[in-house]
Amino acid sequence: MKLRIGELARRTGLTVRTLRHYDQIGLLTPSGRTEAEHRLYSETDLRTLQQIQSLKAIGLPLGQIRAVLQDPGHDPQRVIAQHIRVLEEGLARQRALLERLRRLDLAGASWSDLTEVIGMSEKVERMLDTARRVGEQPRFDDEQMKYLEGRRAEVGEARIQEVEAEWPRLMAEVLREMAAGTPASDPRVLDLARRWRGLVAEFTGGRADIGGTLNESYRANMTPEMQAMWSYIGEALGHLQ
């Protein structure tokens, strides 16, 4: 008992276009065709489709569904657990965003007020985040704090934004060289090390004690990948002199 595409669509609540799409991406290829190339789906196809619908209902992307159906060697627990983690991450981001939005004081704000408020909110979040990541254990002493605040006023807001934007790019480049296996003594890496040193110097104003405190702080609470990067750039910095 073969089904034509329209029949199958009616029975499953999907559209004809969707079924053709699944065929196109190799997710569900009809087990037969008529002489006129009309698709014919078997009952096995229907059962496969129901599995697809189930997995789609829990939010698995079609690519992953195809992977698990074609290679049942995938462990259900692992795939689902991984998927749950992905969902949790997205959920956490959404929730944080929403909370921040709710905290904004909207009363009587114009667009320019609003963008400014949001901008401030962003900066506060970044500072909090950095503070959190650095950890609170090896804090700067009062004198050091005062010095840092002074520097902040000195270099100006604009430059601070530039520096903040520069860090992720620099880290990304370092990670790329690391992944490519470039030795830390390579000229390209030495260049990166110089930029690194420059950014750190902009923050610390060149004071070695502040740099040391920072270094300790970061070293204490880093992910393995960050530690690897730290060692790598440390070696390159050593080669600089």
Added chain:
Amino acid sequence: MKLRIGELARRTGLTVRTLRHYDQIGLLTPSGRTEAEHRLYSETDLRTLQQIQSLKAIGLPLGQIRAVLQDPGHDPQRVIAQHIRVLEEGLARQRALLERLRRLDLAGASWSDLTEVIGMSEKVERMLDTARRVGEQPRFDDEQMKYLEGRRAEVGEARIQEVEAEWPRLMAEVLREMAAGTPASDPRVLDLARRWRGLVAEFTGGRADIGGTLNESYRANMTPEMQAMWSYIGEALGHLQ
């Protein structure tokens, strides 16, 4: 002091490609070009871009950002409040999905077990949802409930799935005719009314008392749009005989 695209990218932490994209979609058109057609951004452009970054940071789609920037007549409170509602909806869906996933009993399940479990879970959700929407006030009496359960067993699971899939399609078509201003006496609408009557009959088994109870229930807790549809299809049903 005009900035070239690379400069602006460095200062804002965006990529060159992103800025070109913003130009392409008319979100941020550079205020000038060199003779060689290289983009030149003014400080005003930079400020606009910072506003864009702020609004993007709260998750507003670029299309809406463009709209509010081009026509500041948009009320900030309204736009933000609307955006918050959109985020809340998405969040609720995500959360519900995640909870359902967590409730699944994964221990030792194979893929076929898993899809079956998910399928069951889906059906339960749909039933709960329907029950919720119909409301609990004008409930069926015991005799009616027994009758309905009997019918459910009678028509079989497969047909139930088909019918459940048919409803949204039918409603969508009715809404389309309504929106197009087709009179309820139009043959096309009468056809839809016949299909409607058929689906209701499949559920009630033709018993007028059950149909009446259902009708009351729905009528009591409908959105305005659904009420309009209800009247429309009611009129068409009247024309049938």
Added chain:
DNA sequence: CTTAGAACCGGACGTTACGTCAGGATCAAG
């Protein structure tokens, strides 16, 4: 003045999961 490398240009494809035509072939019923 030339040349190499950096920066710039527009154009096009890829990503996700389909919706929506367009133009044409096939099928069932009258």
Added chain:
DNA sequence: CTTGATCCTGACGTAACGTCCGGTTCTAAG
């Protein structure tokens, strides 16, 4: 034989860019 329903392939659109390409232009060093 002619409709009307159903089917086919192909192609564009969606959101927000990333990535690659082949071809200019700019800038600094030689």
